[in-house]
Amino acid sequence: MIHREVLTIHTDRGRGTYDLTDRLRRAVVDGAVTEGLCSIFVHHTSASLLVNENADPQVRRDLDAFFARLVPDGDPIYRHTAEGPDDMSAHVRSALTLTSLNVPVTGGRLDLGTWQGVFLWEHRAHPHRRKVTVTVLGD
Amino acid sequence: MIHREVLTIHTDRGRGTYDLTDRLRRAVVDGAVTEGLCSIFVHHTSASLLVNENADPQVRRDLDAFFARLVPDGDPIYRHTAEGPDDMSAHVRSALTLTSLNVPVTGGRLDLGTWQGVFLWEHRAHPHRRKVTVTVLGD
Amino acid sequence: MIHREVLTIHTDRGRGTYDLTDRLRRAVVDGAVTEGLCSIFVHHTSASLLVNENADPQVRRDLDAFFARLVPDGDPIYRHTAEGPDDMSAHVRSALTLTSLNVPVTGGRLDLGTWQGVFLWEHRAHPHRRKVTVTVLGD
Numbered sequence: 001m002i003h004r005e006v007l008t009i010h011t012d013r014g015r016g017t018y019d020l021t022d023r024l025r026r027a028v029v030d031g032a033v034t035e036g037l038c039s040i041f042v043h044h045t046s047a048s049l050l051v052n053e054n055a056d057p058q059v060r061r062d063l064d065a066f067f068a069r070l071v072p073d074g075d076p077i078y079r080h081t082a083e084g085p086d087d088m089s090a091h092v093r094s095a096l097t098l099t100s101l102n103v104p105v106t107g108g109r110l111d112l113g114t115w116q117g118v119f120l121w122e123h124r125a126h127p128h129r130r131k132v133t134v135t136v137l138g139d
Numbered sequence: 140m141i142h143r144e145v146l147t148i149h150t151d152r153g154r155g156t157y158d159l160t161d162r163l164r165r166a167v168v169d170g171a172v173t174e175g176l177c178s179i180f181v182h183h184t185s186a187s188l189l190v191n192e193n194a195d196p197q198v199r200r201d202l203d204a205f206f207a208r209l210v211p212d213g214d215p216i217y218r219h220t221a222e223g224p225d226d227m228s229a230h231v232r233s234a235l236t237l238t239s240l241n242v243p244v245t246g247g248r249l250d251l252g253t254w255q256g257v258f259l260w261e262h263r264a265h266p267h268r269r270k271v272t273v274t275v276l277g278d
Numbered sequence: 279m280i281h282r283e284v285l286t287i288h289t290d291r292g293r294g295t296y297d298l299t300d301r302l303r304r305a306v307v308d309g310a311v312t313e314g315l316c317s318i319f320v321h322h323t324s325a326s327l328l329v330n331e332n333a334d335p336q337v338r339r340d341l342d343a344f345f346a347r348l349v350p351d352g353d354p355i356y357r358h359t360a361e362g363p364d365d366m367s368a369h370v371r372s373a374l375t376l377t378s379l380n381v382p383v384t385g386g387r388l389d390l391g392t393w394q395g396v397f398l399w400e401h402r403a404h405p406h407r408r409k410v411t412v413t414v415l416g417d
Contacts, residue, residue: 051234053230059230066210098238102178
């Protein structure tokens with residue numbers, strides 16, 4: 001059994017994390033799969049997926065701070081600079097994180113850990129319209 | 140066909156890698172799937188998955204050394220510090236590595252490369268009890 | 279329905295990226311799956327997968343430059359040095375990137391974003407023969 005949903009995410013705050021967890025939970029319920037997998041895919045090379053703590057928002061603030069230092073915008077090492085100082089850094093951040101993710105579906109629900117949330121991570125400075133495909137498959 | 144197993148890993152040495160390969164191989168045999176996928180998921184945000192060399196243990200020692208330098212504990216950049224100096228660094232290490240992984244199942248066995256092992260990577264300094272779900276699906 | 283293909287990639291330029299996108303597209307067509315997933319797996323610990331921009335080759339040149347600085351060969355931190363200065367750095371690069379990847383199959387085709395390509399990333403300095411398994415599953 002396969003259920004497919006396409007999510008559109010408007011990253012209206014620009015760079016940062018956008019919680020997808022509730023939308024993924026609903027997709028699993030809509031899919032009516034009892035046991036299987038929920039596979040999530042980002043159709044972009046300057047945004048990616050993050051699984052991280054869903055409680056203290058400082059965790060995601062600290063992740064942003066760490067990545068801003070590790071992968072700075074406008075790094076003189078880059079030659080692909082025509083689309084702005086945040087473009088190549090966005091590609092590097094995407095390469096260091098996840099484009100796809102599989103979460104188990106157990107007893108008809110998205111089987112995340114207690115403290116896990118799934119986030120779209122926008123790596124460009126300005127808002128974008130992002131596409132995520134959710135595939136629920138199983139019995 | 141779907142076979143599900145939940146593994147419990149006691150990370151009794153604290154931070155470091157714990158070999159899951161044999162338990163994954165057994166889960167695939169138990170699942171009686173001939174061709175398909177073995178999907179592995181960690182239910183935590185301060186532990187993750189590592190696929191790396193199964194021969195020389197120095198490789199994993201060097202990986203620990205590299206990550207200790209790249210993502211140091213107690214980094215002054217962090218604000219989420221209430222749970223100790225190793226908590227936020229554990230979240231960053233998780234974001235930089237894998238929460239889920241798919242390995243092919245071929246001819247009824249887990250189809251890893253000759254030198255590949257699959258490890259749980261504990262990122263907290265102290266021992267924890269970790270949950271990993273293994274989903275084997277296919278024909 | 280499950281379709282399986284094993285790709286062999288000769289990384290004859292040594293370290294760098296090798297475009298797999300066309301071969302993956304053909305595997306999906308050969309698999310005759312309409313809706314489902316294409317799961318890609320690298321059977322090595324010193325080569326990995328990269329999803330990144332398929333247009334300007336400078337993007338991949340810049341990714342190589344970034345990783346050469348972040349994970350230098352011959353780092354004095356390493357003890358696993360018997361196989362050369364590029365061996366342990368290759369393991370670290372693999373740990374920081376992807377060993378497996380799932381791409382949706384939609385309407386019988388590999389459903390990548392407009393600017394996405396899928397690349398094998400060779401992390402060793404010299405050419406190798408690499409094995410990638412492609413599993414297409416769905417209805």
